[in-house]
Amino acid sequence: MSFVTLGALLVALLVGAPVAAHLLRRRRAEERPFPPARLVPPTPPTARRRSLLEDRALFSTRALSVLALAVLGATPLLRCSHLALSRKAGASVALAIVIDDSLSMRAPVDRAGGADARAAQESGAPSRFERALEAARELAGGLAPGDAAAVVLAGAPARVALASTTNLAAVSEALAAVAPSDRATDLDGALDLARDLLRGLPQGDKRIVLLSDLADGSPGAPPIAGSPDIATWVPLEELEAGGEDCGIVRADRSGQRARIRVVCTAAAGEGGDGLAGAGRDGGAAPPAPAGSAAGAAGATAAARRSLEVRAGDVVLGKVALDPRLRAEEISLDLPAETPEILTAALTGGDAIAADDRAPLLSAGGPLSIAAVVDPAITHVETGGPPPLEQALSALDLDAQVRPLPSVPEHEGELSAHAGLIVDDAPGFTPEVRRSLAAWVERGGVALLTLGPRAAAAPLGAGFEPLVPGVVRWSASPARGVDPATAGWLGPSAAGLTDVAPRGRATLDAAASEGAEVLARWKDGAPFLVRRPLGRGVVLFMTLPFSTEESDVALRPAFLSLLDGFVGAARARGGARRLAAGDTWTFDGYRDVKVERVRYDGGPGAASSAPREALPVAEVERRLRVSPPLAGLYELTLDGERSTRVVSIPEREIDLRPRRVAQSARAAELGGMSASIDASPYVALVLLVLLAAELLLRALGARRAPAEGQAG
Incomplete structure (x- = not known):
């Protein structure tokens, strides 16, 4: 509040003027001697009523008039602004409001433009999510009949909270249901959803409003911008991510040993992912090599902080963090006879408090994927592990590949694994088929590739009930996979259009009954099939991983296949740990x-x-x-x-913001608008009070002579 505004409001102190006027109007009555009164003994006064108001209604009217006058003087000086769209010649608008509900939005808004997030928290500043939701309500409140609106949430995976609608009440209800989460950020996916919701609407003015801190873990990605037909507006610069944060992203326990992964925000000017560091066993980390990212960046949010393992309020283990920490897996020894579930916590504070604690229990470590692959057939000419292991390592899916010489004959041997990959096996014996089918029915996920060896299965071996029917191998009559039928593989499916294998497996019609064909060859034959079996699922592909038969294992679609397979194994409960x-x-x-x-x-x-x-x-x-x-x-x-x-x-720990194109900050898209001036309404109230005062004074003047005549 400015000095001028405060001075205008101080006019309200003049409300005491009517009181003073009424009190000054009461004069002491003139005393005149009354001769007979001398015969009456004097009586002492018992009460004095000189200070009482004679006309309460008139006093109240005058007091309200003074208060209204003070408000009238201060109203033009008050500026209660809100976020508003700029309309093109008053035309209707089709609006998609994208709200970021990810973890990084829990950081406080730093309106002062400083880097001290702790000071912003202590000052009671709202979180970025709260400010974004407030701005979304302001935009929804400015919509007019004929406008259309949609609400999209940018927490990964991006979701549609409200499809495009002209029911403005539904927009308010959808915003009331939005809540913060610990998800990662998916800005690109949210913007794509918003564009799809706006396309085809009759309104000529289509806009996307992005309310986000822009921290999606890809600071080097292309700047956020609109398209020729749909403008994108990023209005609130105060939401832009900044500050430093450390978080616990994984906490596992194996017996009396805890392994906890701590990640800290990369510096604003740091390239790559900004993560460096090595594991340690409860001691100080070795100094970073000269020229490394950690050494060059200096201290981070980990400075003067420690990692503790607690059982309630009791600290069971503690280790100081390296001030240069970017990402590190820390090991701690636990005392005997501790509760099954403990808590890992970081001391001190940073931009986001929600990621400073995590439950610590036996989560089984990384997702276990068993693989039966013959390295003599599936290999890389330049050496190294088979393509399958190299691909899973490159994807960094927190999955550990465990090579097996053959598929186990007993279900108990498979129970330790969430997924199983078998490359071109020459069929399975009846014992293996029974154990494998039982494991899948209990929730396992299997990926089978069918090649020339699968078609040459010996007598008594086969793939029933995993793959019904007979598998045959022959030359491929068609070249490439139809990308229109391979949506499950994502954008990388386009890279399979020119695949020219030596041959391919042919399946009986029974293999596709009750199953879903995820991709087809250009002649319509199945390329990738997903078949549910009990609580699990079986994926089988009509090409092997062998680089001698095709180059599928060297294409991006191979990575998409493994990503989907590991995701299915994790989603079906194969891992006791899941990302928000x-x-x-x-x-x-x-x-x-x-x-x-x-x-x-x-x-x-x-x-x-x-x-x-x-x-x-x-x-x-x-x-x-x-x-x-x-x-x-x-x-x-x-x-x-x-x-x-x-x-x-x-x-999501990376708080480096994504860049924004200048067109997405353009003033013609909208901005902060002042609220409606209430001066005319206050002036009208003041005129009514003035008229009431004149009326009361007139009535009082008529009443005074009447009382004098009666006396």
Whole structure:
């Protein structure tokens, strides 16, 4: 509030003037002697009423007039601004509001433009998410009849909260249901969804409003800009990410040993992913090599901070963080006889407090993927591991490949693995088929490639019931895969249009019955098939990984195939740890219950901790749950209970903002607009009060002579 505004409001102190006027108007009555009164003894006064107001209605009217006058003087000086669109000649607008509900939006808004996020938190500044939601409500409040609006959430994966509608009340309801989450950020996916929602609408003016801190883990990506037909507006520069943050992205326990991965924000000018560092066993980290990213960047948010393992309020282990830490896996020894579930926590504070704690329990480490691949057939001419292992390592999916010489004959040997990849096996014996089918039915995910060896299976070997029918191998009558049928492989499917293998497997029609063909050859024959079996799923491809048969294993689509396979294995419960925003898929289960447990790892039982149930959605007859918040979860699947962990996505710790094109900041798209001036309304109230005062004075003047005559 400025000095001028404060001075205008101080006029309200003149409300005491009517009181003073009424008191000054009361004069002491003139005393005149009355002769008979001398015969009456004097009586002392018992009360004095000289200070009472004679006309309460007149006083109240004058006091209200003074207050209205003060408000009238201050109203033009008050500027309550809000976010508003600039319309083109008053035309209707089709608007898509994109709200970032990711973890990084929990950081406080630093309106002062400084880098001290802790000071902003202590001053009570709202979070970026709260400010973005407030701006979205302001934009929704400025919509007029004839406008259309949609709401898109940019937390990964991007989702549509409200499809395009002219029902403005539905927009307000959709915004009221938006809540923060611990997801990663998917700006590109959210903007694509917003454009799809706006295309085809009758309004000529189509705009996307992006309310985000722009920290999507890709600071080097192309700047955010609009298209010729749909403008993109990024209005609030105060939301732009900044500051420093450290977070716990993974905390596993194996016996009396804890392994905790801590990641810190990269410096603003640091290239690449800005992550460096090596693991250590409870001691000080070695100094960073000269010229390394960690050494050149200097101290980070890890300076003067420590990592603790706690059981409630009791600290079981503690280690100081390296001030130059970017990403590091820290090992700690735990004392004997500790609770099953503990808490890993960072001391001190930073931009985001929600990622400074994580449950610590036996999560089983990385996702285990068993692979049966013959290195003599599937190899790289330049040497090194088979393409399968190299691809999984390059994808960095937190999955560990465990090579096996053959498929185990007993189901118990497969239970330790979430997924199984078998490349061109010469069929399976009846014992292997039974154990493999039982493992898949209990939730396992298998990927089979069918090549010349699969077609030459010996007598008694086969793939039933995983792949029904007979597998044959012959020359391919068609060249390439039809990308229009390979949407499951994503954009990389276009790279398979010119695949020219020596041959391909041909399947019986029974193999596709009750299954989903994820990709087809150009002649319509199946290339990749997904077949559900019990609670699990079987993927089979009509080409092997062998580089002698084709170059599929050397193309980007091979990476997309493995990414989808590992994602399916993780979603079906193969991993006890899931990133916030990912989905658990429960095929074959009838009764599914997922609860978030607010347990701090103290001496009390986790069963008595407060719980919050998550909604279970059914999509294409498959039960799915997407946990939005990190923490401890308890799953009840057909009466069987298990404990899972949802962790922070590592790339969400990177607070370096994405660039924005100048066209997305253009003033003609909109800006901050002042609220409606209330001066005319206050002036009207003041005139009414003045008229009331004149009326009361007139009535009082008439009443005074009447009282004198009566006396």
